[in-house]
Amino acid sequence: MIKIAIIEDELPAQRLLKETLQEINFDTKVIGCLNSIKSAVEWFQNNPHPDIVLLDIQLSDGLSFEIFKQAKVESAIIFTTAYDEYAIQAFKVNSIDYLLKPVEKDELKTAFEKYHNYNKQFIQKQNSNMDFSELASLIKGKKIEYRKRFLIHSNESFFHLPVEDIALFYSMQGITFAVTFEKREYPVNFSLENLKDHLQPDNFFKINRQFIVNIEAIKRVHSYFNGKLKLEIKLLLEEDIIVGKDKAASFKRWLDR
Known part of the structure; x- marks a missing residue:
């Protein structure tokens, strides 16, 4: 023991x-x-x-x-x-x-x-x-600072994307994308695992290896089979966002802060 x-x-x-x-x-x-x-x-x-x-x-x-x-x-x-x-x-x-x-x-x-x-x-x-x-x-004397915005390259120009405008991040084929509440997608130069440490943990939760979700994007949480949870979010996605059984308890505690 x-x-x-x-x-x-x-x-x-x-x-x-x-x-x-x-x-x-x-x-x-x-x-x-x-x-x-x-x-x-x-x-x-x-x-x-x-x-x-x-x-x-x-x-x-x-x-x-x-x-x-x-x-x-x-x-x-x-x-x-x-x-x-x-x-x-x-x-x-x-x-x-x-x-x-x-x-x-x-x-x-x-x-x-x-x-x-x-x-x-x-x-x-x-x-x-x-x-x-x-x-x-x-x-001593230092304050934790999380990202406030991301530099986004679009064609031959670039602009800044405020973090509060981002509903979720997802990873596909080694590329991480930020998806805004207006349903626009932009690639960001971070792996999903590395990105987790740059986001305010009260606002963002790493659901699994594919998704990090903003709490403001979550409409409802549904019970799923084998102790898992299924998220209903404010964006229409082709793929379901599933919280695994191993993270279900910590996810509920995150929602209940």
Whole structure:
């Protein structure tokens, strides 16, 4: 059994992590849920350390890196937060993994698989060598910025397309297209997977490998067979947009924020 501690100051995010842990194919047990630096330090000083800590970076009383300065943490660390693509690389160097919120089932499962490839001695050494100054510098004074528009090339001219005008993105034969609410389609120079990190997560959800949908484009959601969901959107498409069973729960939570 893998023992888990969750350090997260938002109760909905705590619940989401617990639910996602239940969905992955690992025998896990949450032995602690903390919501601040102070409570986490006290907990680590007085309790056996878990195998893995799911750690949000920005807590109500400061950056969670302070925990490591005040307590010797022997657990593997998986950061769970939202930040830019450049910071992700630094966090991955200093932890088992870095997962963008909302944490998806497949990504959490992959992080746990990585955990099995490390031994405890390596994890303790990694924690002691963690570069707090580099990580903190990526966070302090910086604000997450998502795309506001895309540069679109059309024949021999170009123009900007505001993100709020885009109803959905879809991928076909390796090309990603933006579809506006006015039913116009334009190619954009991003893969669908890379594009996900550039869009405001409150407004856009990556449904599957083919579609990212704007919440304003969704008219209704219908139950589908085998626990799947079918989207009814404001555009008429030849292909149905289906939310798989593995993403159905997180999609509903996204709608209910």
